[in-house]
Amino acid sequence: MEDLTFRHRVRQRAGGAKNIAITGVVASGNLEVLVERTLPDAECLLEIKTAAHGFGDVWNAVIADFVERYSPGGLKFSINDGGARPDTVSLRLAQAVRLMEEDDQ
Amino acid sequence: MTLDEILASMFPDGHDVRNDSGLLYGLGTLRHGGRALVIGVANRSALGVDEAIRLSGYVLASIEKGSGPILVVVDSDSQRMSKRDELLGLSEFLAHLAKSLIYADMHGRPTIGLLYGRSAAGAFLATALATRVLVGLPGADPAVMDLPSMAKVTKLSIEVLKQKARSTPVFAPGLRNLAQTGAVHITWDERVPLVDQLQSLLANMPNARDRRDALGKERGGRLKAHDIAERVRGLALQTQ
Amino acid sequence: MSAHTQTAKFLAGRDRAASWYEASARKRVGLLVDDGSFFEFIGPEMREVSPHLQVFDLPEQFDDGIIIGRGRLDGSPVFVAAQEGRFMGGAFGEVHGAKLTGLLHAARDIKSMPVLILFDTGGVRLQEANAGELAIAEIMRAVIEARTAGVKVIGLIGGHSGCYGGGGLIAGCCSALVVSEQGRIAVSGPEVIETNRGVEEFDSRDHALVWRTMGGKHRRLIGGAEVFVDDTVQAFREAALELVRSTGGFGIDTLKAEQSRLEDRLQRFGTCRDAVEIWTAEGIPDAASIPELPADQFIPLADKVWRTGRDAR
Numbered sequence: 001m002e003d004l005t006f007r008h009r010v011r012q013r014a015g016g017a018k019n020i021a022i023t024g025v026v027a028s029g030n031l032e033v034l035v036e037r038t039l040p041d042a043e044c045l046l047e048i049k050t051a052a053h054g055f056g057d058v059w060n061a062v063i064a065d066f067v068e069r070y071s072p073g074g075l076k077f078s079i080n081d082g083g084a085r086p087d088t089v090s091l092r093l094a095q096a097v098r099l100m101e102e103d104d105q
Numbered sequence: 106m107t108l109d110e111i112l113a114s115m116f117p118d119g120h121d122v123r124n125d126s127g128l129l130y131g132l133g134t135l136r137h138g139g140r141a142l143v144i145g146v147a148n149r150s151a152l153g154v155d156e157a158i159r160l161s162g163y164v165l166a167s168i169e170k171g172s173g174p175i176l177v178v179v180d181s182d183s184q185r186m187s188k189r190d191e192l193l194g195l196s197e198f199l200a201h202l203a204k205s206l207i208y209a210d211m212h213g214r215p216t217i218g219l220l221y222g223r224s225a226a227g228a229f230l231a232t233a234l235a236t237r238v239l240v241g242l243p244g245a246d247p248a249v250m251d252l253p254s255m256a257k258v259t260k261l262s263i264e265v266l267k268q269k270a271r272s273t274p275v276f277a278p279g280l281r282n283l284a285q286t287g288a289v290h291i292t293w294d295e296r297v298p299l300v301d302q303l304q305s306l307l308a309n310m311p312n313a314r315d316r317r318d319a320l321g322k323e324r325g326g327r328l329k330a331h332d333i334a335e336r337v338r339g340l341a342l343q344t345q
Numbered sequence: 346m347s348a349h350t351q352t353a354k355f356l357a358g359r360d361r362a363a364s365w366y367e368a369s370a371r372k373r374v375g376l377l378v379d380d381g382s383f384f385e386f387i388g389p390e391m392r393e394v395s396p397h398l399q400v401f402d403l404p405e406q407f408d409d410g411i412i413i414g415r416g417r418l419d420g421s422p423v424f425v426a427a428q429e430g431r432f433m434g435g436a437f438g439e440v441h442g443a444k445l446t447g448l449l450h451a452a453r454d455i456k457s458m459p460v461l462i463l464f465d466t467g468g469v470r471l472q473e474a475n476a477g478e479l480a481i482a483e484i485m486r487a488v489i490e491a492r493t494a495g496v497k498v499i500g501l502i503g504g505h506s507g508c509y510g511g512g513g514l515i516a517g518c519c520s521a522l523v524v525s526e527q528g529r530i531a532v533s534g535p536e537v538i539e540t541n542r543g544v545e546e547f548d549s550r551d552h553a554l555v556w557r558t559m560g561g562k563h564r565r566l567i568g569g570a571e572v573f574v575d576d577t578v579q580a581f582r583e584a585a586l587e588l589v590r591s592t593g594g595f596g597i598d599t600l601k602a603e604q605s606r607l608e609d610r611l612q613r614f615g616t617c618r619d620a621v622e623i624w625t626a627e628g629i630p631d632a633a634s635i636p637e638l639p640a641d642q643f644i645p646l647a648d649k650v651w652r653t654g655r656d657a658r
Contacts, residue, residue, distance in 0.1 A: 200517025249474035337447025
């Protein structure tokens, strides 16, 4: 397994009241994203464990795009990846943020 | 030790255990009086619907009319792998055998498994693993799945599996691994009369709570199971 | 379905008409119980992953493939366990199994809360085979201890991985089972039978054969499951409610009734070579058409043939 870590400073805090959310399943071509609201408003962190080695640059690009679009400030993303394609990764990250943006606890 | 030697050594005061095409059934006289029901599987036989229903029948009849411990003596293959057995609902038959043994154990009929040969997968679950205390005899060869089959399913070579098995007792077959993970409580010494070891076990039977996960933790074979189960139980009890 | 449509459905779906088969374990649990009533024990944020997968260079899942907790079913408290069939085939590993064992122990001790087990499993996780097998043995015992204490343990089967191997044995220990068309219950899987006995004995690629032998409709008709439902969360929820209410206790009489029930089954069908023969022997007209029958026609037909007594299993 390969461990990857990405830290970004962002323009604003992710909205909503939820403190924790999870989406996805660790299956072939899929991934799970656990997100926790534990960081300062202008920071986000993504920690990835992946079975597919050597794709650091691809993750970097996907995450940079995601962070730019969603500004997930304050959120820590923990990911277990089963070899998902970039568009699936983007989908799950977006789902995760939207779950956090829900107002109910 | 052969099956006959094992039975003779366990019951020097006599027994009438018969081997009927791989199914064992009979009574053995215990050293301090009383008799034990003996059921089991011999000759590395597969456990299918026809066999399981007979064994559960013996257990239930004994619950009605008998007393004393129940010994489950095992040298089996895995469950019978056939279209017919699955068609007829093998899972229900094997579960029923396990249920009967567990029920007996919870109601004054302590169950002791004695593994002297092989047992695997579903047969293992329905017999040896459905007892309160599982004894292994040297030479016993329990397996969840044999390494060649495991190699096929995991798509790893047998050599790779054997190499990984050197660092953990958690997946490879064998008495030592099954003891370390908590499945096998004791291994008997075949140089000592089995009747003495049986008597000692009966005099010191643990109570009917399943402590295999604690045993696995103590022996270093399963470090998480006991604590996770206890944590969940504690959290769930707060529900009240 | 495109990824974007998937997102929309996922985010919109608080809907019990959803397919049980297509839903993740987490979605099944969320929709099965009363809205918002689910509280998880040792959730993914606790990160209690399997300690045995790294050596095989396999990815972990934060909940180790099983979700356990409590919720309410029509207002009444229940314990719930749901296996994720798409993680490691829903197979039982050390942590996965221990979560369910602990839940059943609590149910045994509390006595008044039923347990719903949402099975979706290929059996033992081979990478931790001994721990998985032991977990299953401990769970079987825990189910019987709970049932002896008066707890109803209801199994729900209808996911991708079916209910195979040791999972099938745990299911056989439950008070009652609900199964859908997609559900399968067996000890040995089709590929295992074929590998061991040859394709003449069992052609694992013959899906129709697999379903006739192990699938939901056959299990309902032969008595391997109490209730057959359509593939929706709503149908599973209603069946679970009904079984929690109506299922009997457990004791020596149950075991004796079960012994008779299984002996009768062997006597009646022990020489049948295929499910269609069995269904015909049960008096079903045009038995060969059963696999094609939609749920709403199959259910009343099955009820006419055989309503399970609640005194066995």
